[in-house]
Amino acid sequence: MNLVERVREIEGDLGGLSAQQKLLLTTDGSITNTLEILIGGEVGIETLHQKIVEADEKIAEKLGVANEDEINERIVRIYNKKNNKPLIYAISYAPLSLADKDFSKDLFSADIPIGKIMEKYKIESRREIKDINYTRANEELSKIFCVFEEEILLRRNYSIIRKGEILIDIYEIFPYSSFQNEFKVIIETPSRLHLTLIDLNGEGGRIDGGVGITLDDPRFLIEAKIAEKTDVFGLGGSPNFVVVHTPSACLDEEKDHIVRATNKMLNHLGIRTGVEFRVRNDYPMHVGLGSGTQMSIAAGKAVSELFGRKFSIREIARIVGRGGTSGIGTAAFEGGGFILDAGHSFGEVGEKKDYMPSSASNASPPPLIVRYDFPEDWKIVLAIPDIKGSHGDREIDIFRRFCPIDTKDVRELSHLILLKMIPSLLEKDIESFGEAVNRIQRTGFKKVEVGLQPAFINELMESMLDLGAYGVGLSSFGPTVYGITDDKNKEIKEGVGRLLGNKNVVVTTARNFGAKVRTF
Structure with a gap:
């Protein structure tokens, strides 16, 4: 392997690596000695897992031993003894047939670095990378390193070779955010379901009013640092960034959202430098999950953190131009949970004078009426067809064509939310909550949104109900269909998956906290 070229390729994907990171990835010396030099202190070893296993075909081939030979499998956490900060997560495989008895005993029974065990027994060897x-942090590694799930981790694999045979094969992992020499911020946001807008009539002097649920998955993950000019990159290393969930047609639009929000925030602060963003994870735009608001507020929050300026989430949303109709996305970013907002004043002296979606409104984010924890044992199945919901000029046209909504529908929705949906939530009555969701689909502006969907969206909703969901709804303008369920989620996911070609079906839960922010 040409290490110089491989490092260059990784930097092309992720952004720059620090000198310390390059050293940790490419050193052919003792990793513990290298770490102690870098931190200026002593490291410790904590064994997380260790047992004798039989080599399967893959491990046997890698180690050059026979199938079912005994292997010492060891997982350790290498940490800074001064502050207990985790530095490296390492997995090693050592064939017992090739190790000396005393060496094997120390390897199996002591929290001693492998390099120091080898020094103790004066074992001459070489390391071959x-x-x-790089990889992503799963739940276990996110807890070990205190990073967000899906964050980028750097990884290497090398063998310690003695007399032409592999004595130990080792995998080492550490966060991309470790051993950095630049100040950065990383932000993980939720997504959200928008259940309905309540009042698009306005005769009572207020308009809008949103109801929504914050979702734990999918998530938006973005990393930022100060730069000469503002730009957006992803895992592809170019402005046309490559991300898992997003069709290529939306890449420029995602970049525009982030750049536009960033420029608004920088202009508000009177700052002339830029911000470089790396999108580490995202989800599609215009499918009813609120990605535009999450990425815009995340960009604004990143600017405020990088330049040490404190703003509330509502202030950031106002500056970057979000929350002009519904406040669900802003409140989801801020605190998660089940959300009911108060809408906006309406009329000649009101904040809003016309029926407009958030994307075309200059109003401030509305105040909250209530925010409750949503039962985390209730499951939410998301079906996300490969089409886009109404947005832009079409969305504006729909508001103009179908508003005002009949006052009777506004009153029915208000009663349904106040005296059925919210009590069901507080009493954790999933059947009653599901009934409220189902009735919302036939009432007010939500009835309009559902009626404008392609026929197969309505068929998808009916199928989800037939499969056992307590309540099924369309999120925002769609096309995402959601089902409220419990332990039936596996059957619903499989059934809906068959309708969607076994893709774009997610089982998630509510998220009762907002976005997470960390600097490093």
Whole structure:
């Protein structure tokens, strides 16, 4: 392997690596000695898992031993003894047939670095690097390193070779955010369901009013640092960034959202430098999950953190131009949970004078009426067809064509939300909550949104009900269909998956907290 070229490839994907990170990925010396030099102190070893296992075909081939030979499998956390900060997560495989008895005993029974065990027994060997790469943090590694799930981790694999045979094969992992020499901020946001707008009539002097649920998955994950000019990159290393969920047609639009929000925030602060963003994870735009608001507020929050300026989330949303109709996305970013907002004053002296979606409104985010924790044992199945919901000029036209909504529908919705949906939530009555969701689909502006969907969206909603969901709804303008369920979620996911070609179906839960922010 040409290590110089491989490092260059990784930097093309992720952004720059620090000198310390390059050293940790490519050193052919003792990793513990290298770490102690970098931190200026002593490291410790904590064994998280260790047992004798039989080599399967893959491990046997890698180690050059026979199938079912005994292997010492060891997982350790290497940490800074001064502050207990985790530095490296390492997995090693050592064939017992090739190790000396005393060496094996120390390896199996003591929290001692492998390099120091080898020094103790004066074992002459060399290290051969097999691979350097990157991966994402799963739940276990996010807890070990205190990073967000899906954050980028750097990874390498090497073998310790003695007399031409592999004595130990080792995988080492550490966060991309570790051993950095630049100040950065990373933000993880939720997504959200928008259940309905309540009042698009306005005769009582207020308009809008949103109801929504914050979702734990999918999530938007973005990393930012101060730069000469504002730009947006992803795992592809270019402005046309590559992300898992987003069709290529939306890439420029995502970048525009982030750049536009960033420029508004920088202009508000009177700052002339830029911000470089790296999108680490995202989800589609215009599918009813609120990605535009989340990425815009995240960009604004990143600017405020990078330049040390404190703003509330509502202030950031106002500056970047979000929350002009519904406040659900802003409140989801701020605190998560089940959300009911108060809408906007309406009329000649009101904040809003016309029926407009958030994307075309200059109003401030509305105040909250209530925010409740949503039961985390209730499951939410998301079906996300490969089409786009109404947005832009079409969305504006729909508001103009179908508003005002009949006052009777506004009153029915208000009664349904106040005296059925919210009590069901507080009493954790999933059947009653589901009934409220179902009735909302036939009432007010939500009835309009559902009626404008392609026929197969309505068929998808009916199928989800037939499969056992307590309540099924369309999020915002769609096309995402959601089902409220419990332990039936597996059957619903499989059934809906068959309708969607076994893709774009997510089982998630509510998220009762907002976005997470960390600097490093």
